[in-house]
Amino acid sequence: MQILITVKETITQYITRFQALEIVRPEKCPVCGAVHSIHRHGSYWRNILNEQWEKRIPVARFYCKTCKLTISMLPSFALPYFQYSLEFIVTALQQIFLAKATTSRICSALLRFYRRRFHGNLLFLEMFFRDQGWPEVTPQDVKEKATKMVCMLTVPTAETLSQRFHQHYKHTFMAHSLYHRFYLSVNQCVPT
Incomplete structure (x- = not known):
């Protein structure tokens, strides 16, 4: 599952500052509703394209221990399942x-x-x-x-x-x- 999060940085700033960004985990699971069962689950790399450039951005992931769901926190400048910005x-x-x-x-x-x-x-x-x-x-x-x-x-x-x-x-x-x-x-x- 993907959740779009607000990102105030540009794409380049987001990439360089990713490790320092505080990406808030959801309080409860969006599927099962379990409270405080969400834990950080690393990140993955995703392509994002524009007319002038092609970049790879990191995307934070979280995991629900209750329903075993993985949740990706996709930055707001991207659309789920689309490579173009x-x-x-x-x-x-x-x-x-x-x-x-x-x-x-x-x-x-x-x-x-x-x-x-x-x-x-x-x-x-x-x-x-x-x-x-x-x-x-x-x-x-x-x-x-x-x-x-x-x-x-x-x-x-x-x-x-x-x-x-x-x-x-x-x-x-x-x-x-x-x-x-x-x-x-x-x-x-x-x-x-």
């Missing part, structure tokens, strides 16, 4: 949906992949914003809705939104749509 992905989405002029040379296959993933998550993004108290009506047209949602990704920041979305749904706003279908089938409302 959150900043890169948001920039690509802005390029796709807002037609922002950019000097970026992101390959068209990657842009198509992000477009499909984002379209597959529009319902969840809309539900998330409604749960957060967002009163506005979203456009019915899929293209207009996607454009509006991309604009909202950076409010207040993409890292904050990504973390809150991940805490709310236990997956990222760019997760595979099959995961969402499973989530809806398992968590559907049953009248009483």
Whole structure:
């Protein structure tokens, strides 16, 4: 399981200061709820990419003695299961949906992949914003809705939104749509 944590450092600072960073362990296990059963379990290395660079970052791990779950504390500038940085992905989405002029040379296959993933998550993004108290009506047209949602990704920041979305749904706003279908089938409302 991965938990997104707030990191105020840049990626380079995070890498160089990792050993000195105080990464707070969860008080209770996010799965079984056992209190004080979480212990430090080392770290692992993960790739993170951008247009200009490729880096390997350390990720802290914790272990629940009760349910035997390993928990990774992923820094907020990364997305679970994505090698590209959150900043890169948001920039690509802005390029796709807002037609922002950019000097970026992101390959068209990657842009198509992000477009499909984002379209597959529009319902969840809309539900998330409604749960957060967002009163506005979203456009019915899929293209207009996607454009509006991309604009909202950076409010207040993409890292904050990504973390809150991940805490709310236990997956990222760019997760595979099959995961969402499973989530809806398992968590559907049953009248009483």
